[in-house]
Structures are given as structure tokens and as C-alpha cells.
Amino acid sequence: MDKCTYCAGGPEADSTPAEYAKYGANRLAEGKLxxxxxxxSTKSLLAGDGAIIAEIYKERVMKRGYGSGMWGWKTAYSDSPTG
Ligand code: SF4
Structure with missing residues (x-):
């Protein structure tokens, strides 16, 4: 199993045959996420500008709550002493 490259290729120059042979596509160099x-599909994984992502998570936390009040917490941690 290969390690996650964050779809950013490796130390070789971007978009070169050497990079492609080792890491496949370099999506970040192509301007993609x-x-x-x-x-x-659940939009749990987000990538991009940190300030925008922080705003999205902040909005989610404000809407759903946090800690033991977080949406889905009791389902995921029903045996937890904090659940
Ligand atoms: S899709 Fe890209 S960023 Fe996501 S786990 Fe795989 S290599 Fe890492």
C-alpha cells in the first residue's frame, strides 16, 4: 500500500514523466483538489483555502453543536463515558 501523497506528486519536478511514473497524476499542480x-459524498473531507474551510467548519459546529452535543456523536460513541 502506498502512502497518501495528498495528490501532490513527489519531489520530482511537476508534471514530468518521472513524477508520473512514481506518483501518478499531480492534481494540485493541475489546479485541482x-x-x-x-x-x-458527505463533504466530510474538505480541501482548499484554509480560511474558507475554517468558516465552513465553524458554520457546521454552530449549526450542529459540539462535543457530546455534536450531530452523530451518540451514534458513534454510544459506549463512551462522555456520550
Ligand atoms: S485521493 Fe489523494 S489526497 Fe486523498 S488519500 Fe488518496 S492520495 Fe491522499
């Missing part, structure tokens, strides 16, 4: 973030 990591494929897992793009394909995440």
Missing part, C-alpha cells in the same frame, strides 16, 4: 476531497 485531492480526489478524495472532490469525491467525498
Amino acid at each position: 485531492p480526489i478524495c476531497a472532490e469525491m467525498c
